[in-house]
Amino acid sequence: MEPLNLATLPKYLSDEGAAWELLERLRWPEGQVVCPHCGVIDPAHYFIAARSGERKTRTGQTTYRRLWRCRHCRKQFSVLVGTIFESSKIPVSKWLLAMWLFNAGKNGVSALELQRHLGVSYQTAWFLGHRLREAVTREPLSSLLSGTVVADETWVGGEPKNRHANKRVGSKQGLTDKTPVVALVHKESGEVRTRVVANVNGENLRQVLTSHVDPATTHLHTDSAQVYMPLGKKFASHGTVNHSIGEYVRDGVSTNEAESFFAQFKRSLDGTHHNVSKDHLHRYATEFEFRWNTRKMTDAERVQKIIGASVGKRLTYRPLTDRS
Ligand SMILES: [Zn+2]
Incomplete structure (x- = not known):
């Protein structure tokens, strides 16, 4: 054949x-x-x-x-x-x-x-x-990342009519109808894991980090947002870059890998999918995570990977459309 x-x-x-x-x-x-x-x-x-x-x-x-x-x-x-x-x-x-x-x-x-x-x-x-x-959903992932891990967040989606307002309040939290997505990037392998969160606070970030990363054996790289400071203390080390003063790499610390992932994700959401509701955003994040993590494969190998991954999975229409 x-x-x-x-x-x-x-x-x-x-x-x-x-x-x-x-x-x-x-x-x-x-x-x-x-x-x-x-x-x-x-x-x-x-x-x-x-x-x-x-x-x-x-x-x-x-x-x-x-x-x-x-x-x-x-x-x-x-x-x-x-x-x-x-x-x-x-x-x-x-x-x-x-x-x-x-x-x-x-x-x-x-x-x-x-x-x-x-x-x-x-x-x-x-x-x-x-x-x-x-x-292509991989949850729950039992293996914890260790080595060097970048943690970063971005805000995506929202009504186009509110884009101007979003710009005014900046990309950080505020009066925005955008939804935060956290990405963890394993620097050694390039693997990305994403999680859509209700808002970016210490507790939500702590949950994302502890379910994916072994802090004792991990060097954490983040920007200098205050919310990461107490979390960083639990890690083998915590390096930061200060984006607000235009600093993107310092002493080998950067969050560039996460920024590249987010840039591609946003381009795709804007160019291909247009209006993605908050309820389904995690599914699109998963899709782009899959595409990113398999980017060195051929298209045919990815098709094969989806078929392999489709075993043991079911999705029925009702829970997909229930918003309760
Ligand atoms: Zn049989």
């Missing part, structure tokens, strides 16, 4: 059967089909069920599916079981295109673009985008 790349992509997009086989190969590398019911991994235990292939629905539409049967428990399953794709009515070839668009380019893909490229409703496209964001 041909590997997934820009040259072979059209073939998979135009052949639903090939798209299913590709998804299987990416989810179960080396032909290691795994029954989700009993977990047997011996390939001899499986065969393609007779009910696979093209079929007509009651409404006259043609759908395709590939079902496996397990000799051990006699149950049927498909590659979609237990993933974000499960119970989706969207053809696998369209999921594949969506994942490709999600990964190609630095800025991601808007719901409107997905709607146009996939030929689905806006609502379907919007939900699909969020299911991909759910797939």
Whole structure:
């Protein structure tokens, strides 16, 4: 079977059967089909069920599916079981295109673009985008960072009509409808972890730091904002740069890595997604975290990573739209 790349992509997009086989190969590398019911991994235990292939629905539409049967428990399953794709009515070839668009380019893909490229409703496209964001969510992360970690925050979003007011109060907290996002950057690996917070105060920053960083073995780099001073005392060391006097690097201390991440994130929010509500901002932050952390991979490798990460994740429409 041909590997997934820009040259072979059209073939998979135009052949639903090939798209299913590709998804299987990416989810179960080396032909290691795994029954989700009993977990047997011996390939001899499986065969393609007779009910696979093209079929007509009651409404006259043609759908395709590939079902496996397990000799051990006699149950049927498909590659979609237990993933974000499960119970989706969207053809696998369209999921594949969506994942490709999600990964190609630095800025991601808007719901409107997905709607146009996939030929689905806006609502379907919007939900699909969020299911991909759910797939790349890594929380809860159990590994604590150590070494050198930059902590920084920025304010994003807000109504365009309030932009002028935002400017007046500055980028720091004040009369703003923007939402703060905290980023931690591990200097040695370049890994970014983000967290949307209600506001930037000592308690919120302490929570973000303690759930991601081992203070005893970490050198913390921040700007000279007062809020970081008591927190910094818990770390192996705490270096600061004073942005208010135009200082960006001092004695090897800088927060440049976080600034680069935020610049890209804001460009993408402004250029691609436009109005992102506070309720969903953490999902977009997660998406850009994923793209940043996989920036050395090829597009195809990122698609494979999403498929691998989609196992064990579910996102239903209702909690996504409930705002209570
Ligand atoms: Zn089984």
